[in-house]
Amino acid sequence: MTAVATATPPAGTSAAPAGLSIRGLVKIHPGPVCALKGVDLEIPGGMFGLLGPNGAGKSTLMSIVAGLVEPTAGTVLLDGVDIVERPAYVRERLGFLPQDFGFYPELSGRAMLEFLLRLKGISGARGRREMADALLERVNLADAAKRKVGGYSGGMRQRLGLAQAIAGDPRILIVDEPTAGLDPEERQRFYRLLAELSVGRVVLLSTHIVDDVATLCPRLAVIKSGTVVADTTPAAARESVEGLVHEGFVADGDLVGFAREHRVLSAVLVEGRTNRVRVFVPPGAAVPAGFTRSPGTLEDAYLVLMRVPDHEVPPALARSIPAATEAAR
Ligand SMILES: Nc1ncnc2c1ncn2[C@@H]1O[C@H](COP(=O)(O)OP(=O)(O)OP(=O)(O)O)[C@@H](O)[C@H]1O
């Protein structure tokens, strides 16, 4: 069956760039809700993080790339092939772990996986069982194969979801908010697995957890209200806010007033009384009294994009990579 065919790209057969190329993507959902407002992204290969808050358009973008939803306008090329015109091309080369992955709690892990493999078009009971066992091994669930999925932890379920996604060695792996609700240990485990799986394929990871991206992704885009507001690397993003982030303490009762005067990125309550506050201070603006400079983090850069008015966002942060690419042409 096509779903299990080795999904390596037709290397050297096309002059088109390898990887994923998204151009002018627009999606208007019924409502109407404009979920994507003209997205351009070039994703050559490896792990790519799509970072954005709730409702930003991450799942919409992923469903389009997966060939499950038709865009209102724009093109998506996978290894040079237009997948809006030929959704079957991507479906045959795709592993997808959707945001809301349904399981049957009464089935064992292995039975669940065999069922999912059947849905993916893998025929032959024996072949399916062998494949299921190999995949369970791959995601470190062999020992839990006979246990009911209803008793799995969140991390185990996500690994089971990943097992069906990687069946058939897909060229492109899409994982939509896979670490939401996982505890730190499970998250680390999932990261490790995903990093191993990213070799030789395009992996698109959506998340609203900055740590996911900082740990895993050499490249990332930040999406806000259907628009890509940054396309960068974790290091470049950190650098772009370097020297502009300051930290200090603000009493709980003063925080609202303080936030009116300053660009607060984050405020963390300490011992229930005071707040450790990080602020963005644009060049030329006054540093709040008692605050000291703090090394910029990816979280700071993300929060600058979310909370600071557009005209104050450091130019090096806003859509940094495309601008650089443009200059290099
Ligand atoms: N099928 C749909 N019909 C109507 N509106 C939709 C549909 N799917 C998504 N939307 C809307 O489009 C916008 C983007 O939604 P989307 O699910 O893509 O965001 P997201 O970044 O994945 O959010 P989350 O982090 O909550 O998963 C939201 O305003 C959402 O309400």
Ligand SMILES: [Mg+2]
């Ligand atoms: Mg989503």
